[in-house]
Amino acid sequence: MKAHIHITLKKGVLDPEGKAIGNALGSLGFDGVDGVRKGKYITLDIAEADEDKALKQVTQMCEKLLANTVIEDYAIKLEA
């Protein structure tokens, strides 16, 4: 089973990298760009075939390693 994990900074947490991207886009002449936020996108394959168990396992991975839950949110999508 394939898991798609999006890790994003929580609302209100400053995103200097996103800000830098926004500034760079501005200097390249892209106008009207706002609210740039940069997150992580992790994909992985897990051997677990049961969807509920797989979701539990990937949630554990996010809580323990992948996301810093103090400042980051995560979203998991599973694909058979």
Place this chain on the structure above:
Amino acid sequence: MKAHIHITLKKGVLDPEGKAIGNALGSLGFDGVDGVRKGKYITLDIAEADEDKALKQVTQMCEKLLANTVIEDYAIKLEA
């Protein structure tokens, strides 16, 4: 209009960061995890309301700044 951009390493390009995440998950006791790949997930708001023009603009952003098209693929999703 909101743009969601996924930037991932092309197939066949080594992903040392993904490899490190896979190893770390293994040491934490998560078995059966394979093929970890780490990409970027960028969201931004653009003033352009026309979907075709917005897609063209975001494609340009990816080509010129956001993605390194030699080793990375990008996917754009627009949301009104």
